Amino acid sequence: MKNxxxxxxxxxxxxxxIGFIIIPLLMVFYYGLTDKSGRLTLSNVLNIALPVHFKSLxxxxxxxxxSTVICLLLxxxxxxxxxxxxxxxxxxxxxxxxxxxxxxxxxxxxxxxTLLENEGVINTVLQFLHLPVLKIINTPYxxxxxxxxxxxPFMVLPIYNVLCKxxxxxxxxxxxxxxxxxxxxxxxxxxxxxxxxxxxxTMVFVPALTTFVISDLLGGSKILLIGNVIEQEFTxxxxxxxxxxxSIVLMIFIIISMITTAIFDKDGEGSAx
Amino acid sequence: xxxxxINLENISKSxxxxxxxxxxxxxxxxxxxxxxxxxxxxxxxxxxxxxGGFETxxxxxxxxxxxxxxxxxxxxxxxxxxxxxxxxxxxxxxAENIAFGLKIKNKSKSYIDDKIxxxxxxxxxxxxxxxxxxxxxGGQQQRIAIARAIVNEPKVLLLDEPLGALDLKLRQxxxxxxxxLKNELGITFIYVTHDQEEALTMSDxxxxxxxxxxxxxxxxxxxxxxPENAFVADxxxxxxxxxxxxxxxxxxxxLGAKFACVDKGFGENxxxxxxxxxxxxxxxxxxxxxxxxxVTHIIFKGVHYEMEVMANGFEWLVHSTKMYPVGEKVGIKVxxxxxxxxxxxxxxxEEAVQVEE
Ligand SMILES: Nc1ncnc2c1ncn2[C@@H]1O[C@H](COP(=O)(O)OP(=O)(O)O)[C@@H](O)[C@H]1O
Ligand SMILES: [Mg+2]
Numbered sequence: 001m002k003n004x005x006x007x008x009x010x011x012x013x014x015x016x017x018i019g020f021i022i023i024p025l026l027m028v029f030y031y032g033l034t035d036k037s038g039r040l041t042l043s044n045v046l047n048i049a050l051p052v053h054f055k056s057l058x059x060x061x062x063x064x065x066x067s068t069v070i071c072l073l074l075x076x077x078x079x080x081x082x083x084x085x086x087x088x089x090x091x092x093x094x095x096x097x098x099x100x101x102x103x104x105x106x107x108x109x110x111x112x113x114t115l116l117e118n119e120g121v122i123n124t125v126l127q128f129l130h131l132p133v134l135k136i137i138n139t140p141y142x143x144x145x146x147x148x149x150x151x152x153p154f155m156v157l158p159i160y161n162v163l164c165k166x167x168x169x170x171x172x173x174x175x176x177x178x179x180x181x182x183x184x185x186x187x188x189x190x191x192x193x194x195x196x197x198x199x200x201x202t203m204v205f206v207p208a209l210t211t212f213v214i215s216d217l218l219g220g221s222k223i224l225l226i227g228n229v230i231e232q233e234f235t236x237x238x239x240x241x242x243x244x245x246x247s248i249v250l251m252i253f254i255i256i257s258m259i260t261t262a263i264f265d266k267d268g269e270g271s272a273x
Numbered sequence: 274x275x276x277x278x279i280n281l282e283n284i285s286k287s288x289x290x291x292x293x294x295x296x297x298x299x300x301x302x303x304x305x306x307x308x309x310x311x312x313x314x315x316x317x318x319x320x321x322x323x324x325g326g327f328e329t330x331x332x333x334x335x336x337x338x339x340x341x342x343x344x345x346x347x348x349x350x351x352x353x354x355x356x357x358x359x360x361x362x363x364x365x366x367x368a369e370n371i372a373f374g375l376k377i378k379n380k381s382k383s384y385i386d387d388k389i390x391x392x393x394x395x396x397x398x399x400x401x402x403x404x405x406x407x408x409x410x411g412g413q414q415q416r417i418a419i420a421r422a423i424v425n426e427p428k429v430l431l432l433d434e435p436l437g438a439l440d441l442k443l444r445q446x447x448x449x450x451x452x453x454l455k456n457e458l459g460i461t462f463i464y465v466t467h468d469q470e471e472a473l474t475m476s477d478x479x480x481x482x483x484x485x486x487x488x489x490x491x492x493x494x495x496x497x498x499x500p501e502n503a504f505v506a507d508x509x510x511x512x513x514x515x516x517x518x519x520x521x522x523x524x525x526x527x528l529g530a531k532f533a534c535v536d537k538g539f540g541e542n543x544x545x546x547x548x549x550x551x552x553x554x555x556x557x558x559x560x561x562x563x564x565x566x567x568v569t570h571i572i573f574k575g576v577h578y579e580m581e582v583m584a585n586g587f588e589w590l591v592h593s594t595k596m597y598p599v600g601e602k603v604g605i606k607v608x609x610x611x612x613x614x615x616x617x618x619x620x621x622x623e624e625a626v627q628v629e630e
Contacts, residue, residue: 172327173360175347177374177425187373191364 032244044245060225064208067147075155083163138220146214155200162196276303284333308464310472311482317465352429353422359414361406368402374425392420412443429461506548517547528585530564536614546615551592553611562604
């Protein structure tokens, strides 16, 4: 009786995953592995070897890697500060970090476009102050900046969460056994926060790798990431077969990155750094 | 046993205007097994954390081996702590946990390996090197926490209710283990518990605390047989605490009846507290007792019967190997030296001595 009720409750989710995850996925595979006449082929997937496509993949991997690393370096100290704040304003501080996430992603990036433009707000102010202007828009740096800005909270929050869960007595135990603050950090805090770092990396790296909005708006369509190439195949060229084929390649890279991080996680549990 | 290894001088500590320790003075001798005993919230852990260096007192000094260490950070102190909930490093195996302190001190690998073997043998967990803490039972984790502390050869081991989470049988076993360890290692133990039986079993010296005040310091026998005030008497073991009048030396009036006792020097017709342990009450025929009453409750406790006797308006708690059924009329007799007379608490500590149920 109760079992049936639970099953009934899960029904919407079943329909959801079939309709919006499984069927689209199957369609991607269908289009990606066939040509226009419907014959089975690997040519769409192998198209990644084309210099234009390959270059866009490498740039995407590079930019998302760099922004993930910078996000991590920025987030860890930030998460530590947030986790150690004792005052009542703690909730407010975290809210300030999460708040931008509630705004539309496109809107936020558009805002940065107007801010960073050569004749944009920032440069106008700089000019007014007789300072050198920023020539950052439409460069890879602008894209990295956009990625960091948009994905930083996804790195901060999981790290903050694991740091909060670390028992203070463990840190006291390390100090008790003769470890100073730096040793305590590297031998206890850092290894225990690896799970948070891992999920942070995944949550930043994957969307950064696949983005096309950020590179479109801040890269001025001059720097094509693999996400842009795929988007254009679907929208401009209406070549769903090629778009799907390249998507499959991208998926493979995402799966590889997730497996790598998962392996790192296992290692991190066994031994201290 | 003579050196004062640790000396706490006028230690006070409060949290958000709530006074937790008030002008505490306490010294601990080398090689002593000292137990801080008191109800939950009386400041035992705070005292231990001040000694361990995890908390700084608001006033007062911590002297260790003649040196003032009040401001010395925890990692520089020559003592180790066994934490209340073990606090093992879950990301390291047992060997790595035990080696933690030694690696920090850059000891050689062979020295560390020997120490791990030795410590695991000492706590009866040989061969557990490669296990993870999560795969061990509570008792085993506790013993690893002890092993991890003692390999560092501290002068003092601080233990905060280390057996609190274990079941009764295991707790009793571990009590003997700890006494054995202490004798084998020859180091000073400062032990915190709220369990009076544990304190009586293990300690050389017991420090009874309540609400941030030390109530009494003494050997287990002194604490049990000669409690200094009603709080101690009530907290250590069962007892009958009765508001009485000291008529003159060696005579006390309890609930209207005159009892001979051995105490002197309280003055004449002075209000006092009398403590009589339940096992010191002798039940006799009604006409043979100093006072008499009727049995109202009886419980079989294994070694003895626990009875309550209503006499002169007071429920007397009595332990006896002889059984008297409920409703039986009995007399109560007490040997003079088993009547413990205590002054009523002085005004300053009045609050601290409130006996709680
Ligand atoms: N970090 C703290 N912040 C505020 N109050 C505390 C803190 N630590 C302990 N206390 C308070 O101090 C009192 C004594 O605590 P503690 O020393 O832990 O007692 P015990 O170990 O004897 O149970 C308690 O009332 C407790 O609530
Ligand atoms: Mg405590």
